[in-house]
Amino acid sequence: MEIRQLEHFAAVAEEQSFTRAARRLNYVQSALSVSIQSLERELGLRLFDRDTRRVALTDAGEALLPAAHQTLASVEQTRDVAAELKGVVRGTLRIGIMQSLGFLDVPALLGELHRRHPDVEIQMRRSTGGSVALLEELHRGGIDIAFASVIDDPADLDIAELGTEELYLVGARQLMPARRKTVNLTDLGETTFVDFPAGWGVRAVVDRAFAAAGVSRRVTIEVADVSLYLQLLDAQLGVAISPRSLLPANHPFEIRRLEPPISWRVVMALASRRPPRAAARAFARLALDGQAEHDRRPPR
Numbered sequence: 001m002e003i004r005q006l007e008h009f010a011a012v013a014e015e016q017s018f019t020r021a022a023r024r025l026n027y028v029q030s031a032l033s034v035s036i037q038s039l040e041r042e043l044g045l046r047l048f049d050r051d052t053r054r055v056a057l058t059d060a061g062e063a064l065l066p067a068a069h070q071t072l073a074s075v076e077q078t079r080d081v082a083a084e085l086k087g088v089v090r091g092t093l094r095i096g097i098m099q100s101l102g103f104l105d106v107p108a109l110l111g112e113l114h115r116r117h118p119d120v121e122i123q124m125r126r127s128t129g130g131s132v133a134l135l136e137e138l139h140r141g142g143i144d145i146a147f148a149s150v151i152d153d154p155a156d157l158d159i160a161e162l163g164t165e166e167l168y169l170v171g172a173r174q175l176m177p178a179r180r181k182t183v184n185l186t187d188l189g190e191t192t193f194v195d196f197p198a199g200w201g202v203r204a205v206v207d208r209a210f211a212a213a214g215v216s217r218r219v220t221i222e223v224a225d226v227s228l229y230l231q232l233l234d235a236q237l238g239v240a241i242s243p244r245s246l247l248p249a250n251h252p253f254e255i256r257r258l259e260p261p262i263s264w265r266v267v268m269a270l271a272s273r274r275p276p277r278a279a280a281r282a283f284a285r286l287a288l289d290g291q292a293e294h295d296r297r298p299p300r
Contacts, residue, residue: 005039069141080278090119093279096134096143102245103162120279130200144280146269149201169256171239185213194238
């Protein structure tokens, strides 16, 4: 068994596609398939179910993936130590990020990381499954750092809070309560909402707030894309409860404060059960410095 084969196995498992995995690895797809078949023969196990539309892990593949991630992490850590002894930060940085993050300028931070450590390969993944999916991927070892929204600190993760942000009732003027600066949650039981799916951080805190208020909320459209979410609000298909950072500067919506107020909490998370790679440590330091700079800026 070769390390290269485990890298191929992990990439196909994470991408759920030989085509995407080959593109990510900069590898010929036919050679990738041969590598996986060779690994399956050596192990005497079928690792993937394949059909014309999708690739999925078998039960055996699911069981072996954490061990593969652990082995690859150990190999990467050994390489990191050797590089650091030579005064170099190298390796791969895999970041999982929500579709909207107002507390940090992540592209600018990645640019700074590249200037300081040009040997680091950066892989950035935006989640359509929300914060829950990001943290699950972090637990599995598929990413090194997750920027996510949480209510309570998850177990087995090192959490650095980036900030909290108040949520507002947002929508077209025709759908908003008239002549009211503040809206009570108890007055929104018959309101039609556009929202993100379960698993997204905003959805979780809003659902919890309505449950605490004893109000059953009508979510008629769920969408896992911020730009489409805003288009649906603009088309007057419902109102939403949203942070201001999700809205473009020239948005056409009216905004109302909520009573009781609702806020969401955004964090940077690293897995505590395995030491972070050198590239992840370097980026985490940059992110915390960037957060401190963000906090020093005067409010708009």
